[in-house]
Amino acid sequence: MTISGESLKATSQKKSSKNKIFIEIRRDWCKGCGICVAFCPKKVLELDEHEKSSISNPEACTQCGFCELHCPDMAIELILIQEGTK
Amino acid sequence: MAVRDYIRERFMPHIWCPGCGHGIVMNTLIRAVENLGLRKNDIIMVSGIGCSARITGYLDFHTLHTLHGRALAFATGVKLGRPDLHIIVPMGDGDATAIGGNHFIHAARRNIDMTAIIMNNRIYGMTGGQYSPLSGYGRMATTAPYGNIDQAFDIVELAWSAGATFVARTTTYHAHDMVTILEKAIVHKGFSVVEVLSQCPTYYGRKNKLGDAVEMMKSYQKGTTPIGSNAKKQNPDLVERGIFVQEEKPEYCTEYEKIIQKVKGEKQR
């Protein structure tokens, strides 16, 4: 995961789970509308000093998918990474 | 496939303004297509002109970007040429109900198998905020500087009475519902219409002091209700959302194919 301008953070995981969910934000696509920030039920996201969405509280994420589905810029993706894969 | 596999990434970020609801429609549409397991080659997308029409440039389907209001007319020719493929026609409210109003009601009347997605942001965005047939009485626009005196269409009622066999309304706030509705609309055999209330914070929102994209989406959350809900009975001003019509009627291409099978090879009378 080396796409430029991207931030990728793991969300909270159940310890037993072999899968990890990451929130990926493509900063070059994000236009900073704030929809993800405003509607996130757990306040996981915030706008940074460049008016881009960023992940400030990954542990609180419940992977509800609201941000991913409602991002008008398609900048947010929840990525499932299985244990043992890169 | 990942969502981004459906996008022509070299054109991203897209041209839509920050917070534009059209991006949410595109996002949602991709998921509906993915859930249905359709291949990119299975879909032809035909659009007209306007902010909404630009969606064709970003999606990696067969894409045809046509003239203002004429998408359904082009799509009719395309569908008769390739009746086996899914035709999706994203339109704006002006595109579909003003300059393209005639094509819209007649495509619905024919019940030709395609999916019209009307992204209703109640304004002409591409040209800078003029009133559309969906702006509504009393609303402000650059061409209604003293308030709009045009009455608005109800797209659902219009499509319904014109003969569309699948008619639904949803909003960008209710994107989960939108995915399900779009899936049903795409597989529906006949003319399906999905009206999506889609925010234009830049023009409609600003001109009418409705706040930013977030505020406008909250108004969809609060101002709409599922069809037939108790809330609607108590507050008639609420806008209903959901699937209004879903029925089987003879589909145009299928009917024409029957004619061909009946008369093919017959000599001139």
Next chain:
Amino acid sequence: MTKQILFLQGNDVCVEAAIYAGVNFFAGYPITPATEIVERLAEQLPRKGGKFIQMEDEIASMCAIIGASLTGMKSMTATSGPGFSLKQEAIGYAVMAEIPCVIVNVQRGGPSTGMPTCVSQGDVMQARWGTHGDHAIITMTASNHQDVFATTVEAFNLAETYRTPVILLFDEVIGHMRERLIMPEPGEIPLIERLRTSVKEGTDYHPYLPRDDGRLPMSDFGGVHRFNVTGLVHDMWGFPSNNPNIAHGLMRHLVDKIENHVSEIAKVKEYYLDDADGILISYGSPARSARHVVENRRKRGIRLGLLELQTLWPFPAEKVRDLCSKAKYILVVELNMGQIMQEVKKAVEDPGKVFLANKIDGTFISPTDIRNIIRLIQGKGV
């Protein structure tokens, strides 16, 4: 084998020719005096496995044939003046997106509703410049049913060859006149089929990258290649572009692919031109009267000739100049206020010797009308 001889009106001949050429999609709207084309195709197309649709208006008809043509169908529509006006926006789209299609305009009196049942040739310039923006277009016409047939087939051939809309500019007299048609045998007139790409699935296909010969192989829309089609200025993939170099290259390509091939595209018929002192230039139904005058004068030893234009656009200016170089006078015979006469004036060395014999009252121009004007030119009075 004896050939089939039919007695038909010109509109029916146009349909027979379109079917001969392989038309398999028609979208139209009823309009006098072109309705017979719509009716006959409604009956004929499904018998051949083709498709007919009566759209909600003329605009939609034009759009639908473009959509169908993209998917690989040979497509056509037919109309008259008011409908032709409505189709202009989408004709421009077909020019820009390079989509083969044939548009028949059976001309009637205009402007506006004009004289729906009367003859006119008032749409010559509209065929050339009806849609906005710089562009080139192919427009053909015919004066008898054998030529209506051949020209209609040729229109489909040229549309496919040059990836362009082709306009067939007939007129009410030709459309409704009944005369003999000797039906060509299959294969007698060559058919040009669409040039399709040999690029394989999964390989980068460029729908708008011309080959060295200027032609653009097509891939049926909805087929193995996914690409974009737009009415915006676009790059070789079909995606919109604001790049001045791309815009310039596209504009030059769209015009040059036709204007640089005038000699191959434009056809004329020459009658007694070799020694002609006076030359009539005509096209469509008035060319029948003009030819009658010429034949008649020749019997009396008068050196009159006829240059019949079968292609109006691109205008065969060089040919007109060469053929008319020795004439003492040139009389353009047409049913408008001199639309082709102006082109002839631009083409010849001495515009002062170009005259107009016309009618604009909805009636047909007779041999007597033409003879009288020749006498006037010669200072003999009527």
